[in-house]
Amino acid sequence: MSALSDLINLDVSGSTDKIIAEYIWIGGSGMDLRSKARTLPGPVSDPSKLPKWNYDGSSTGQAPGDDSEVILYPQAIFKDPFRRGNNILVMCDSYTPQGDPIPTNKRYHAAKVFSHSDVLAEEPWFGIEQEYTLIQKEVKWPLGWPIGGYPGPQGPYYCGTGADKAFGRDIVDAHYKACLYAGINISGTNGEVMPGQWEFQVGPSIGISAGDQVWVARYILERITEMAGVVLSFDPKPVEGDWNGAGAHTNYRVTLRTEGRHQTWILTL
Structure with a gap:
């Protein structure tokens, strides 16, 4: 090898x-x-x-x-x-x-x-929070979960540290650095509520570049999980029951110009 x-x-x-x-x-x-x-x-x-x-x-x-x-x-x-x-x-x-x-x-x-002139004038900024779940390839069950069983209740895993709380940090850190190398404006990462679940954030990015950067960040993550022999899932509900779901939250900022004044609005979707 x-x-x-x-x-x-x-x-x-x-x-x-x-x-x-x-x-x-x-x-x-x-x-x-x-x-x-x-x-x-x-x-x-x-x-x-x-x-x-x-x-x-x-x-x-x-x-x-x-x-x-x-x-x-x-x-x-x-x-x-x-x-x-x-x-x-x-x-x-x-x-x-x-x-x-x-x-x-x-x-x-x-x-x-x-590309419309009115939109360009407002400079729309986006910050996208992408949640995802790492899945054990052979058993199709979240990383760190006992095969055929369930981990302890949610609570200690969010932003958690330790071998019994954080599963797949090597993949997460590799992705973080690879995105920085690629020129993606990745702004952070953290463990999520469900064990085996993580999040990365891209932004602030302006206009169409936000979408390009998020898609390439997803691609890089898929390649890294391929190398690690782990399956990447963006499924909004990867495990049925009272377990945290996953999504992509969008933070939107625009400056409105009215009567010579600037008003900044921030909206989270």
């Missing part, structure tokens, strides 16, 4: 100027993340300089089998914490070959709103 790890972590920058770009998009369920990699001739920092790409939409629930081509439009670039160097993660949205957004492309419509 050490030889495999050496190859995975191989620094090729001394041998070639080429980089690897991992194109990321949202699949047909609206929550599944897909990605594939391609080689580029050199470093890129502007998404408009990146080539469009395609994928088989019939395999992601986004196109029929007899007309399956879907086109990826690069929208945002992040540093790749897995391959590092000049390699990048690219958040994309999806279009038909004719250039129309496919039905699951919610970013297209959001971008139209956020």
